[in-house]
Amino acid sequence: MQPSPVRTGTPNHKPAPKPPVSATLTAVARHWRVDVETARRVLRAGRAPDQGTHATPRYLWRDIWAIERAGVVAGAAWPDTTRPLRSAKTVSADLGVDASTARRYAAGGRLAATRLGPRLLRFQPDLTPSTPTPEQAP
Numbered sequence: 001m002q003p004s005p006v007r008t009g010t011p012n013h014k015p016a017p018k019p020p021v022s023a024t025l026t027a028v029a030r031h032w033r034v035d036v037e038t039a040r041r042v043l044r045a046g047r048a049p050d051q052g053t054h055a056t057p058r059y060l061w062r063d064i065w066a067i068e069r070a071g072v073v074a075g076a077a078w079p080d081t082t083r084p085l086r087s088a089k090t091v092s093a094d095l096g097v098d099a100s101t102a103r104r105y106a107a108g109g110r111l112a113a114t115r116l117g118p119r120l121l122r123f124q125p126d127l128t129p130s131t132p133t134p135e136q137a138p
Contacts, residue, residue: 021060021061022051022058022059022060022061023058023059023061023064024056024057024058024059025039025040025043025056025057025058025059028043028059028064030084031064031083031084031085032084032085032116032120032122033084033085033086033087033122034116034120038117038120041117042067042116042117042120043059043063043064043067045117046063046066046067048060048063048064048066048067049063067116068085068114068116068122069114083125084125085114085122085123085124085125086122086123086124086125087121087122087123088100088102088103088106088121088123091111091123102123103121106121106123111123112124
């Protein structure tokens, strides 16, 4: 008879939670900071299929990231990509500029942004402009 293996570590050690694979329509709307109907329209326009395995519609994060043009996301980066995106208004408040300036920064490539629709622009949660803002200028 072989001895049982010895467990090390804390007795209540729990494995790290697995990153989410799919999101509900409400979670996607919260992530994009839009209403549910707008999220539904963007998902349809982006041809993101409903998984059809749950009672409520669920969408794969990889399809959501494809709409956001985020590309393939490694497992370690999942927490950052599931955080809610930010509007031009919230980004402009953090940068100390007007919302239209934040939109111009995005159009000029100074801020990374995702266009979810013709009038829907969203920014990643942790943004810094590639050139100084008026307060950062000498």
